[in-house]
Amino acid sequence: MDILELIKNGENAKVDFKREWYKKVDLKGEFVKDMLALTNGDIHSIDQTAYLIIGIVDDTKKVFDFDTSSIPRSLDKLTQQLLEILNNYAQPEFLSLEINWIDYDEKEILVLSVAPHGRLISLSKDLQLKKGTDKKGIVYYRIGENIRVASADVVRDFEKAFGSDKQEGRKIEAKTYIENVNNAGTMNFS
Numbered sequence: 001m002d003i004l005e006l007i008k009n010g011e012n013a014k015v016d017f018k019r020e021w022y023k024k025v026d027l028k029g030e031f032v033k034d035m036l037a038l039t040n041g042d043i044h045s046i047d048q049t050a051y052l053i054i055g056i057v058d059d060t061k062k063v064f065d066f067d068t069s070s071i072p073r074s075l076d077k078l079t080q081q082l083l084e085i086l087n088n089y090a091q092p093e094f095l096s097l098e099i100n101w102i103d104y105d106e107k108e109i110l111v112l113s114v115a116p117h118g119r120l121i122s123l124s125k126d127l128q129l130k131k132g133t134d135k136k137g138i139v140y141y142r143i144g145e146n147i148r149v150a151s152a153d154v155v156r157d158f159e160k161a162f163g164s165d166k167q168e169g170r171k172i173e174a175k176t177y178i179e180n181v182n183n184a185g186t187m188n189f190s
Helices: 003-009 024-040 075-087 152-162 174-182
Strands: 015-018 050-054 098-104 107-114 127-129 132-134 140-143 146-149
Touching (some): 003 050, 024 107, 024 127, 024 140, 075 098
Parallel strands (some): 015 050
Antiparallel strands (some): 098 107, 140 146
């Protein structure tokens, strides 16, 4: 991973910058949404590693000296905590998560990375967000730096890209998903 190159190239389907760590109340909502969307990426990036970089300002790409006091310094402990949160909401589960503190421009940034998952990840249960609740079965993905909720057509495109028509265990429960897409008026499309 060349952190300088990732930052220089800016946000995209597989790279997201956050100025600071999630507030405790947002960790189970916004963090899960961000990580599921990044891991899914878009259909052109499914074979790429996803990066969530904490401590970089989106538009300027400058380092932000964020408060690290609520983040465990033990990478093993932090990895375990974050995987537990993610896997409480992800279907299929995250198998791994790599976390590193990196010295950058005389400050520390936190880099979370997820290797290509080989599957489309959906919500395994309802997810409470700042602006409402997203329902079980929802699939988040990214267009550039924006998170979207996948329509049934987008899910099919992803499944084709993953080759899921030929592989067991890679299909989302279509009935649950379609019901949630039909109720999309109540979902958060940030």
